Amino acid sequence: MTSSESTDVLVIGSGFGGAITAYHLAAGGARVVVLERGPWLSGEEFEHDFKFGSSSTRVFDFVVGDGMSVLSGNCVGGGSVVYFAAMPRAPRFVFDRKGRFGHRMWPSAISRGTLDPWYDRVAEALPVSQTSWDTVPFSGGLFGAACDHAGRTANPVPVALDQAKCTNCNWMMAGCRFDAKRSLLLNYLPAALAHGAQIRPLHEVQYLSRTDDGGYRVHYTVLDDVDYRVEVDSGTIDAKIVIIAAGAGATPVILQRSEPTLGAMPHAVGRYFSGNGERLNTAIFDEERIRDVLGLSRPDGVPYEAYQIGKGPCVASWDRLDGSLPEYERFSLEQLYFPPGFGTILAQVPDAVGPTWFGAEKKELLRTWQSWLTVFTMSEDDNEGEFGAVPPSGNAVRLSQQMLARGSLRYEPTENTLRGWALSDAEVRDILERDGLSRVMPWTNDVVGAYTVHPLASCRIGDNPATSALDDRHELRNHPGIFVTDGSAVPAGLTVNPAMTIAALAERAVPGIVAAARARGVDVRYGAPAPDGGTSSRDAVLPLARSALRQ
């Protein structure tokens, strides 16, 4: 006889989609268990160290696919622990994108206007604030000045950062040691715990099956805390409602693996993956030109040499976020930092005689590292990613103890995607090579394919059942009681950083999930304040939530 533990709501993954829903359901009175495949780290456990086995590899997931590599978080707090905390809202035109099927990809119920009250909830909860120019690091300043010199505009980006605590150490991908980055570990997750939610780290969900009472059984394995390839235990939990928020690189794999036990999945599960049209260019600056052309110099008189200093992306150029431009030709550019390793291997040598990404010329290029500036393109790709064969466990076959794995995502960029990238490459060159400021090269796609830190759309919401896996309440079609609230639900590339939109959609989904839970006999209510008790944005959405609760 097998005995299974039970709960009202089981949440898979503790990133934005998991933490936000877990908090509201726990605060509303439901019994909530969160299963998270990664470890649970905080504060001083976030190390300034590139060594294998330090927090920089423990909390990170890097899955190489066929033509697309995906970087994400692997810990309690998910991507919010490793991310750069840039939190812009998506521009209005994005919600009207048609994509390759020629019909609006977003549900008709959602537009920037209808999403704004939910964005407000996230902005209050984390909180998100605007960056002022006096806290913009040298790299952001350099990008801004170059944009200005080229007749472009540039904005400091809204961020979830406490500037007073930030040391500009640029170690944020290893987790923030100083609690300056407002990850989910500082707001939604502690608030969920305070309301009785349980979070179980190193619990990796493999698949779902049905229970006799119309609920679901969630099957998990427990992973070794150093070597994630090793399974140390396994178990099941029964739940009335399951929320899948394992991230767009993992959620569809769990559902695909569940097909034998749950029955056929909607066609769109594991299809229409978007990498948010990501592309990187690295500029190698001429320090003298920075001084002569842009008139910049640090207090010590050095013009720049400060790539290492800062806090990820701080300044963006939104001139190409123009809704009157054709689809696939709109993108934003954002100044960015990636640490050595990830941030150096794909950078290419300008005017190379030999190989561009390795060799003697590459070594010479590395000598100029402090004069580099990386520029991040977020464009409109064509949702051309598709997941292939289901791996034996997790979302990929783990090659290393931590971080590195091989997955089944195939991504062959279409002409539309390639056109957007080419246009953005040209735009970056036009801005940054002007008057001899720098030499610019895109990162190579020949080593690990394209790459993304913004996986999206692999299990998306929509009105059309043929091209969307979820209805506009985030419920999985034909599988009532299963909701998906992470980046996989976002229908398509956003042209800006996605976490703010993922989080707003999760906030928006909560009243519908509460209604579904109530229909299944769970005594739960909607209406929790922000995690710190703030109520202004909650009060603004209550009338909206009422209609969802009535449905």
Place this chain on the structure above:
Amino acid sequence: MVLEAYADTILPGEKRWPGDRAVAGVSSDGGAVAAGALLALGSPEGGLAPALDALADGLDEHAEEYAAEAGIELDPEVPAFVSLDFPDRVRLVQRLTDPTHPEREAWISLAMFSVIAFDAAAHSHTVEALDAGHVGLKIIGFRQPDSDGLWRFDTYSYGRQLAQPHPDTTASGSPA
């Protein structure tokens, strides 16, 4: 020795001693090998260690094939790949890592570990690597931490507005 020669092709260094065969010596200071590429490749964390012998053998086979094709006479004293001169090593590595090569993932993995050994010293604690004068961190100019081993930059901003904001910026600071 074969894997050293491979790592040296990815980020080349100076010969460690006269007559060093693995390191081709095309650069004036340390490269991936001096930076510890073999330690990174062999680390239990990396997961590549069990495959290294097979990879070294495979690399030699490819080198023999390459040499036969190009009419290059190999030195029987050293493994075939080591016997190739630097430009030929480069051409062979380009071939092995080309998007169309069936074994490219293995060769790219070797390259990736060589790069992170040099650029990030990922086989040692960063603070210790800096103290020991790790050649890669030195070459990229990675800055020193504070005395407690943590990085803080008190001076970090030009401190003034350097561009005009987009006219369609909303009150929350986002695009409209």
